[in-house]
Amino acid sequence: MKKRSGSYPLVRVRGGGGGAVSQAGAVLLVETARRIGLDAALSVALEPWRKPRAVHDPGKILLDLALAVALGGDCLSDMAVLRAEPALFGPVASDPTVSRLVDTLAAAGPRALTALRRAQAEVRERVWALAGRTAPNAGGGVIVDIDGVLVLAHSEKQDATATWKKTFGHHPLLAFVDHGRQGSGEPVAGLLRPGNAGSNTAADHIAAARLALAQLPKKHRRGRSTLIRTDSGGGTHDFLNWLTARGRWLSYSVGMTITEAIHQAVLLVPASAWTPAVVPDGSVRDGAWVAELGGDVLKGWPKGMRLIVRKERPHPGAQLRFTDADGMRLTCFATNTTGTPIAALELRHRQRARTEDRIRAARDTGLRNLPLHDAAQNRIWLEIVQIALDLLAWMPMLALDGDARRWEPKRLRLRLFSAAARLVTTGRRHWLRLARHWPWTGVITTAFERLRALPQPG
Numbered sequence: 001m002k003k004r005s006g007s008y009p010l011v012r013v014r015g016g017g018g019g020a021v022s023q024a025g026a027v028l029l030v031e032t033a034r035r036i037g038l039d040a041a042l043s044v045a046l047e048p049w050r051k052p053r054a055v056h057d058p059g060k061i062l063l064d065l066a067l068a069v070a071l072g073g074d075c076l077s078d079m080a081v082l083r084a085e086p087a088l089f090g091p092v093a094s095d096p097t098v099s100r101l102v103d104t105l106a107a108a109g110p111r112a113l114t115a116l117r118r119a120q121a122e123v124r125e126r127v128w129a130l131a132g133r134t135a136p137n138a139g140g141g142v143i144v145d146i147d148g149v150l151v152l153a154h155s156e157k158q159d160a161t162a163t164w165k166k167t168f169g170h171h172p173l174l175a176f177v178d179h180g181r182q183g184s185g186e187p188v189a190g191l192l193r194p195g196n197a198g199s200n201t202a203a204d205h206i207a208a209a210r211l212a213l214a215q216l217p218k219k220h221r222r223g224r225s226t227l228i229r230t231d232s233g234g235g236t237h238d239f240l241n242w243l244t245a246r247g248r249w250l251s252y253s254v255g256m257t258i259t260e261a262i263h264q265a266v267l268l269v270p271a272s273a274w275t276p277a278v279v280p281d282g283s284v285r286d287g288a289w290v291a292e293l294g295g296d297v298l299k300g301w302p303k304g305m306r307l308i309v310r311k312e313r314p315h316p317g318a319q320l321r322f323t324d325a326d327g328m329r330l331t332c333f334a335t336n337t338t339g340t341p342i343a344a345l346e347l348r349h350r351q352r353a354r355t356e357d358r359i360r361a362a363r364d365t366g367l368r369n370l371p372l373h374d375a376a377q378n379r380i381w382l383e384i385v386q387i388a389l390d391l392l393a394w395m396p397m398l399a400l401d402g403d404a405r406r407w408e409p410k411r412l413r414l415r416l417f418s419a420a421a422r423l424v425t426t427g428r429r430h431w432l433r434l435a436r437h438w439p440w441t442g443v444i445t446t447a448f449e450r451l452r453a454l455p456q457p458g
Contacts, residue, residue: 019422019424020420020422021085021087021420021422021423022084022085022418023081023085023088023418024088024419024421025416025417025444026067026088026417027448028395028399028416028417028447029067029070029071029391029392029417030067030088030089031451032391032394032395032398032399032451033063035398035451035454035457036123036126036130036394036398036454036457037123037457037458038119038123038387039059039060039063040059040457040458041059041119041120041122041123042059042060042062042063042116043059043060044059045059045115045116045118045119046058046059046112047059048111048115049101055091055093060090061098061101062101062116062384062387064079064082064089064092065079065098065384066384066387066388066391067089067388067391068081069365069385070388070391070392070409070417071417072364072365072413074366076095076098076099076102076371079092079095079098087430088432102372102380102381103377105380106374106379106380107376113379113380116383116387117214117383120387120390121214121216123390124188124215124216124217126457127394127397127398128217130398130454130455131398134398136178136180136183136186137217141220141227142177142216142225142226143177143178143226143229144175144176144177144178144188144209144212144213144216144226144227144228144229145175145176145177145185145229145230145355146173146174146175146189146205146208146212146234147173147174147175147230147355147359148171148173148197148199148233149171149172149174149362149367150163150165150167150169150171151169151170151171151172151368151369151370152167152369153168153370154369157373158374158375159192159194159195159375160194161194161195162195162196164196164199167195168195169195169369170192170193170194170195170370170378171193171194171195171196171197171199172191172192172193173189173190173191173197174187174189174190174358174362175187175188175208175209175211176358177212177216178229178351178354179393182405182406183396183405183406184357184358184361184392184393184396184405184406185354185355185358185393186389186393186394187358187385187386187389188211189209189211189215190211190382190385190386191204191208192375192378192382200232200233200235200236202236202239202242203238205230205233205234205236206239206242209239209242209243212228213226222247222248222250223249223250224251226250227250227251227252227253227337228243228250228254229252229253229349229352230255230352231255231352232254232255233255234255235254235255235256235257235334237301240254240301240302244303244336251335251337252334252335252336253337253349254335255332255333256307256332256333256334258330261297262297262309263330265293265295266291266309269291269309273292274289274290274291274311275291275341275342276343277290277312277346277347278343278344279347280347280351287312288311289311289312290309290310290342290346291308291309291311292306293307293308293332301334302336304336304338305334305336306334306335306337306338306345307332307333307334308332308333308334308335308342309330309331310330310332311326311328311330312329313327313328335349360408361389361392361409362389364408364409364410365385365388365392365409366384366385366388367385392409392412395451396412398450398451398454399446399450399451400443400447404443415440416440416443416444416447419434419440419441419444421433421434421435
């Protein structure tokens, strides 16, 4: 009988090697930051907090933190991954230096947050211009999705409280620009809130919308070309009045709670008034219909508001609610868009579900938990997470195509960023030699050449 050696090749392990670079695929993020001018923008933004004769630039430290988070880190000490590869990431600050910078920015409060956000807005406009037809505003409009996310805390942190899901932690309100079916999405606002913050607090939705609009190019900060989408948490009088106030005139598609008045109005809709719902390719969605409500249910709401309701057969095992009717699940939303069939408007609102993908990506990119104790420190961390997510959205937008452009952070890390390489110096130039047998070497090299072809900033 032949002796088995196991299911995997037998190898020996020994240290002392040289010339190898781990996380070599992260060169795509580094080159993206360089080509879009993110490194320079952060350096200028944080110049007021650079101490005389400081060795490390605060902008570089913060960008390094964002790179570490983009690569899967979830705390300040994960900068060690970058520090171990100086040939790729350059000089990286020590853990105490990083910690001191976060404390300094936290103590600066709104000044530091405003500086960071202004730098991100400046770079975002440049990225969208470079992206051209793949930019989220290439069709002339921008869709901003606002949604809350629960972040659990496993220790006593400032503002960590019981949540509406009977967990313990925080309840940030986030906003993302939707890239559509061909891309992912990028964060444009992050509002840190206590765990007991309400889901439908109008003041918080207005604050998040203000932050989001400030991140957009100027032509999209007001007017019907910008659509604000929320779930029923945004369905309040104050928020809708703010969206449509003179000078803003924004478009909206906002979920609404099924009240008794709406429920009664649905019961009065004749069968002939129901229109089949559709799927993205335009074909009929089986078991779902939409209709527009009018009359008394619109009293007191902003002028021009339309109320559209959907009824659909519940999924197997789903529990019906008392607001449902005739065995059908009811949902409704409000919009001020005209000239578009209600089935198309309902499809557009339903595509807000892509926000769940953005939230899942955020959880995988530093938002699984808030690693610091003070709320001011965690606000800085939330900005770092947004910069990391921006990089993970901008790099594919500028350098990838096809299915790769829709890859979420976990897949980007597994297939691209984790690739190893040999560092070779030839003719005073440094080259990363990626493994020929790695299935995604071609994706990495093609993406890098696309980034190198972009014009230098400034």
